[in-house]
Amino acid sequence: MANVNLIIDGKQISAPEGQTILNAALDNGIYIPHLCSHENLHPTGSCRMCVVEQQGVEGVVTSCITKVQEGMVINTKGETAEAIRKLSCDFMFKTHPAECTGCPKFGKCQLQSLSQYVGDTGRKLKANTISVKADETNPIILHEMYRCILCGRCVRVCEEVRGVGAIKFEKVDGRERVVIDGDSLKDANCRFCTACVEVCPTGSIREHKELAEKLIGKTREEGFVPCRYGCPAHIDVPRYIRFIKEGNYPAASAVVREKVPFPHSLGYICVHNCEMECKHQELNEAISIRNLKRYAVEHDDDSWKANTFHKSPTGKKAAIIGGGPTGLTAAYYLAKLGHSVTVFDAGEKLGGQLRYGIPGYRLPREVLDREIEEILAAGDITVKTQTRIENAPKLLEEGYDVVFVALGTHSGSKLPMKGNDLKGVQVNAAFLREFEEGCASVGKKVVVLGGGNVAIDCAGAAKRLGAEEIHMACLEAYDAMTASDEERAWALEEGVVLHNKKTFLEILDDGNGNVDGVKIQGIKSFYFDENRKSHLELEEGSEEVLPADTVIFAVGQRPEISMDPADFGLELTHGNYIATHGDSGETSVPGVFAAGDAVTGTQSVIKGIAFAREAVIAMDRYLGGDGDIEEKLAPDQVRDPHIGVIEGFGDLKREEPIVVPVPERIVNYKTCGPMDQGFDDERAAREARRCLQCDLRCDLAPQKFWGDYAKSGEEA
């Protein structure tokens, strides 16, 4: 496009034909105040803040709707223009409160900034405030329309950009106002994308307080897209959900693979921190992100493999201790980076907790085996199973250039209490390992002590081994249990009886050295103090006995190494966890890195993977590489801002997965397939539609202030 020449404030400017005077000025570091104008919206020329004087033209021209022309001479600071701006500012303050006190937008308000710039803090005209209550009844979005200056940016972004039209201008009692087009935002088919919040120049339309507080200290990307930020590996959730909606499942799967090498397993068992951050919870329930991920991976065509990176061999050797999700993630990326990798694992097969901690009825072994196979094919990886490494730094002496410790926590512990050595007492880690190996057994009446996901797995495994009565007792109240809602619900379905807020007094002896029951007592409160010491307050007279022939401790697991740091060769912490510095997993010995449960205590597969990625970056740099493991496996995605109307969008219910019913999943657990069957096509399609597409907000231009332009002008 041709350029035209013009003069603004004495400065010779060349601007593309068709550009407005306002944009030409801003592009050239000349600030003209403007308010109703917004980079993503069509100009309306209504606020009159951007008026300028043009040589040879009577009065003023509105710079946001007037195009540049050859030979134009513009004066942005003329007296008439400035007088009109001040008057416009006064008009905005006719409806806006005269005082900024109590406004949460103070310091980030465009009206405040603008009035400061034009030197008119308003209030010259008689105030005519809009008397309307604050409306906190809608989810996510808060309306305090008594602050509205009727610039219409919210109405325009909702209509023009989003194609939704949930808010509109309307005359109420003879006064023009911005109102919801319906009884509530849900009723108006709002998509809750928060574009209106993003463009509102004043404090009129905002997020609810708790949501606004979550944004503090975060970047726009982090704050606006909480699911992605909440995922320890920062998987780009809205991007893959959009691909699913578009029917491009391989692309969706590729997005997941950009950050994790176990997408399918995670689709079964991930603890989904993303869902806990999902803003849809404000409407009803979170998006079922994990099931969508699993559905996408199940419909993958491996096209991502064409885009994955493989660097040429570096000649460096890496040893990995532990073949669980953390160790294998490190192996995968280190091999792709061109290093020669050896994985040592004490078990018979690779997989770590994925195999020996999570029962097969939850995670099918063919899924796990296929993913491990894929990882091992990523490069030069040698596997040495049934090989226990007694001392980590020794591997450096044996010729490895770097050592990564990802031992996991495979040693269960018993609480120090009377009867904990009786026949019939088992421990979580060993019990689940035996369950996997097919040699576990329980009696008829089982008591599981503990309230986490591992405890639920122990209860479920016991049920499948034929236990008739299963009780679970834990310190936590029902709502404070660390087990996920879903798993807890499944356990209840299977007949497990929960005993919350109980402490365990002793395991009773039947007189022959066998377990006869567990004596428990109710507690009023318990907490950990700053020294991680637990404090209990008991409820008088609430002792009871749970009859049992089997007791399974599920009260935490620890690394399978000696408490003496000299043995394993690394500095330890909190007993026998491995001490590391910073996020990169450096240990006390240079060249030895560590991550995963053996460092953090038992956490989750996704955290192990995320920490492994961080450690790989550090290890590659340590080996002389650039540490770059970012990859773009999915094709480009166009984020269509025009999301349109979906009738009843705000009330769309979360899709539940297909679950094999009880007793089928108990009786035939070896043959019925995974108990959680995930989504079928219809469920996946319906669920993907529910996503709020929070990431679209990032595409709207951030609000700018006069100080921003002054600076960019300087740089230009």
Add this chain to the structure above:
Amino acid sequence: MKTMEADVVVIGGGPSGLSATAQAAENGMDVVLLEKANVVGGAANMGMGPLGIGTKQQSDMMVDIDVERAFKKFVEYTHWRTDARLVKKYFENSGETIKWLEETVGVEFAGAYKYFPKSDATWHIVAVNGGIGRNGGAIMNKHLAEYAEENGAKILFETPAKKILKDDEGKVCGVLAVDKDGEEVQVNCKAVIVATGGAGDNPEMIKERTGYIFHGNMFNFAIPGLKGDGIRMAMEAGAATTPMNVEMMYILPNSDFGPDCIPSVFMQPNLMVNQLGKRFINEEEMQNTTFCGNAISFQKGAVGYSIIDSRIAKQYMKKGVDVVNFVHHPEDVADFQEAVEASIANDNPDVVMADTIEELAQKLGIDPEALEDQVDEYNEMCESRDTLFYKDPKFMKPIEKAPFYAAKFRPGAYGTLGGIKIDEDAKVLDDNWDPVPGLFACGTDTCTIYGDSYMFLLPGNTMGYCVNTGRFAGDSAADYVNDLED
């Protein structure tokens, strides 16, 4: 992480930080100002102007005030519970600072004014459109920012400082901040000036340091971002701390963004009672927002009820209110009745209307008999004189005609005061009262000159203190940097 170099880093871009930046830049320093918000000015964008003593404006308007008289008045008022050297230096320089703002920085003043009759005309109102308007502080702040930039200072918006860095010798050597993209920025420098404006938006710090409970017995302006960052960072860097206080006033917590007629009418010197139904103040003192705030916070439940009847309301709606001040000065309050009804319809808990005193008492949670007794006694005194608190008879208007109106005033504050110990040159002192090398502070983070109550008799004090100590800090930091280089 990005790194930058500067001679002086200023943390916070309100009037104190801007003045410090402008002064240091004027003295030849390379200055970087770190501001959390998108706008310069901080809380002072709601203010109207700084104190000045011995100015052209005062002589033009024949105002009789000089440094000696102001100083004596000030130390009397504070019972010498103040840093007298700092106060003296501040007052002494305040006149020149007004001149500097006007002639060098380019700020236009409308003149020097009193806030209320008993005060002195020390308040230099920044002109808005050439005259008296609201929030001229915002305009002054913009001029200060532009003047600082003209002198080479860089202002980084949305870049909150996180930590003050010190070298091995214990000298300040930089500031760690985070920019708007979440990236860490380290600005290496020789001196740091802290000017973050107190902790008005930090209920925990307010409770810990002043004992007030935010939205319990204290309804201060919680200007977003005033978290006490500077106080925390300075203490981490070795600063001694000072007792903290609030800048007391009183407020209708839910009515500030509504029509001005509501606070204007209810702040008139009519009947004010406490939860026991008893008067507790000479209502003329309602013009002194500090004294009235103190008195309210002294009452049961920290609440004061201002009561009028419909005869008073009608008179105000027709002829205007009895007394006005610079903040509440509506041209007329003809919309009072309408505004009260709208407030009640919008569930604004500040305002109550009733057909009898008994009903009014019930709505306010006061024992009806006690309130009726008080109203009777008050009405009797309207016919003679106020033998309880000696209010001027012209403000003694009986409460007789239904409907009756009441508003619930609560203690408020502009923000917090104090926290960082400085000397009269704005050098930050440690527990031994030795300067922390390279560390300076100014403005509200350091303002403990008022003793127990804000000095309202010399209006413009807070902004005046900020601008003047800001300049002291800018000067001292420049001297310090120059000395290092010698």
